[in-house]
Amino acid sequence: MRMARIRISSTIMTLLIMVQTGFLLFMYARYNSFTPPSEEKSSQVHILILSSWRSGSSFVGQLFSQHPSVFYLMEPAWHVWVTMYQNSAKVLHMAVRDLVRSVFLCDMSVFDAYMPWKRNLSDLFQWAVSRALCSAPACDSFQRTEITSEMACKTLCGRYPFSKVEEACKTYSHVVIKEVRFFDLKVLYPLLTDPSLNLKIIHLVRDPRAVVKSREQSVKALARDNGIVLSTNGTKLEDSKYKVMQEICRSHVQIYETATLKPPSFLKDRYLLIRFEDLELLWLKVGRPGRGKADEV
CATH class of the missing domain: 3.40.50.300 (P-loop containing nucleotide triphosphate hydrolases)
Structure with a gap:
């Protein structure tokens, strides 16, 4: 299956990078300006x-x-x-x-109180709007440098186990x-x-x-x-x-x-x-x- 990706103009991409940065x-x-000395x-x-x-x-x-x-x-x-x-x-x-x-x-074990069943990524509210959950290591179909459509993410990543949420979280700064x-x-x-x-x-x-x-x-x-x-x-x-x-x-x-x-x-x-x-x-x-x-x- 060919993965769908969003085409974004260079101007809009530049703006996004400027605002993000x-x-x-x-x-x-x-x-860096506030670090308590004892902590x-x-x-x-x-x-x-x-x-x-x-x-x-x-x-x-x-x-x-x-x-x-x-x-x-x-x-x-x-x-x-x-x-x-x-x-x-x-x-x-x-x-x-x-x-x-x-x-x-x-620590995603906190969701056990609200989703006690065996879970996939798709059980998390609005999970597909998170680029981190639509790319490795949460989902092997996309790389972190890719911008993908929400529909493509839902199609290819939704059945990955919920444990991937915690695994992915620990790899980001x-x-x-x-x-x-x-x-x-x-x-x-x-x-x-x-x-x-x-x-x-x-x-x-x-x-x-x-x-x-x-x-x-x-x-x-x-x-x-x-x-x-x-x-x-x-x-x-x-x-x-x-x-x-x-x-x-x-x-x-x-x-x-x-x-x-x-x-x-x-x-x-x-x-x-x-x-x-x-x-x-x-x-x-x-x-x-x-x-x-x-x-x-």
Whole structure:
């Protein structure tokens, strides 16, 4: 079978490399600037993309995922929420945090509580958007230097055993997780003070008007998550009155204020706020050559 691959223009590829390199260089600079004298630095770089639904986080996640040095997972805590959907987001914070920590440490046995059956790669939520799980050693059909289509990955890699997730994770220098299920930065304090992680956080926000418009196109898909956010005891909810958005906006403000207004010392150089609109502007300026300055605004 001939493997399908995506053809990407040299301009777009250059842009992706520029943004990837910029992110990674920034994280390296921050990473090296703060090393507590009594603690050893982790051999891996750990980055948490902290955001909310429909905020462009999948795009930002792919900027990391497509880098051959990055092991990336998209929202592994989905498994926690699906299994324990009758609880509130606040109650589930601890379980989500513990799962994220285990994933950062490449200990995938944490999924035993949420997927007790014999598993393949395809049992992991959104596994095929991770380039690391669509290439060796997770899947022998593709090499790390290749960019493949999600469909080709699902066709050729889905039946590989789940143990390949942990095996692959241990071979990468960077572990990046994208999550939309944290509403309080203080919940992450145990991870931020864990010397085995030396965790960095990218806090991605987006204009709430754009988020609302995007959410309106995914009402049914978000119904279960809405119920967990608003603590409806397992009842799915179509958020016609935007109560979920109010909670999301409140949490973003709280996270930002916690990280910037008299933050604890261990947060120094560990938090970065990014607006999705700024990334869009960068894409317009760099990704579409040959336009006048008026078109670049």
